[in-house]
Ligand code: NDP
């Protein structure tokens with residue numbers, strides 16, 4: 001097949017059909033091969049770049065000349081968990097359009113719990129005018145687990161809202177005005193945390209980290225009726241059976257979950273029915289197609305100019 005060397009393949013497992021024109025507009029002279037299209041050739045030799053979510057395992061065999069793999073998402077667990085991973089650099093998606101959306105979601109969830117929004121929703125349904133007082137943000141100690149691109153933006157914005165914010169990550173960070181803890185200091189971090197936010201990647205080390213044992217270490221005295229758990233990292237990092245039990249027995253006073261062990265969340269999951277649970281269907285921060293096309297095009301430009309690719313995945317740490 002005679003494709004240009006600089007063509008890019010768009011994977012079928014993340015439906016970009018409505019956005020292919022945006023990709024073609026931004027990629028200009030580069031050929032954009034959308035695997036959704038019937039006309040896609042079986043032989044993709046000569047192709048150097050692919051943008052994938054969780055591709056068909058056979059896809060890589062069709063691309064013997066692949067040089068760089070781009071992830072549609074900021075997370076790359078879907079790529080690294082596959083049996084076959086091509087031996088090429090993997091670049092994850094990092095862009096303000098995604099980061100800002102995630103911080104909007106995190107701040108929103110913290111505020112919903114702080115301002116007892118569910119209580120007012122219920123009263124509104126009952127046409128019930130009842131004023132209750134609530135603490136201000138500065139009285140709430142929020143702790144963010146994961147201080148990467150998303151966590152760093154979230155802690156800064158939570159701080160601007162007035163929350164008393166701290167962060168935890170594998171390696172120690174220095175952030176103005178924010179207490180930080182490294183992996184060895186998890187106990188101290190949890191002990192001060194009343195509202196816990198998860199922005200961790202899914203790796204063997206983070207699997208099931210948000211479980212009953214961890215929730216029990218959170219600060220129990222809170223001005224909002226119990227510690228709150230908020231997660232938008234990955235569902236595999238949480239043990240949903242423990243979350244359900246902890247909501248029932250008051251170990252947790254509330255949760256906000258955007259990610260789940262199995263997605264979509266089963267219709268009969270008890271999580272749907274807790275008054276103090278806010279659930280969103282993995283929509284905290286979407287990857288915007290135009291931003292993604294510009295990002296990938298820019299990275300390919302850097303690569304071809306001999307510059308370093310940005311946001312490379314470390315296969316050893318798994319993110
Ligand atoms: P980064 O890779 O930039 O940051 C990951 C952070 O997690 C780092 O601070 C890292 O520590 C920390 N970390 C990783 N493993 C451990 C560990 N074992 N113990 C302690 N800390 C750890 O990722 P992003 O911030 O860009 O994204 C985070 C995750 O958010 C993604 O992997 C993805 O799963 C999820 N996501 C969810 C979306 C949604 O819509 N729900 C949208 C986009 C992303 P260190 O700094 O020391 O390396």
Ligand code: OXD
Pocket residue numbers: 072073074075076285286287
């Ligand atoms: C991502 C996601 O990883 O949307 O970007 O979950």
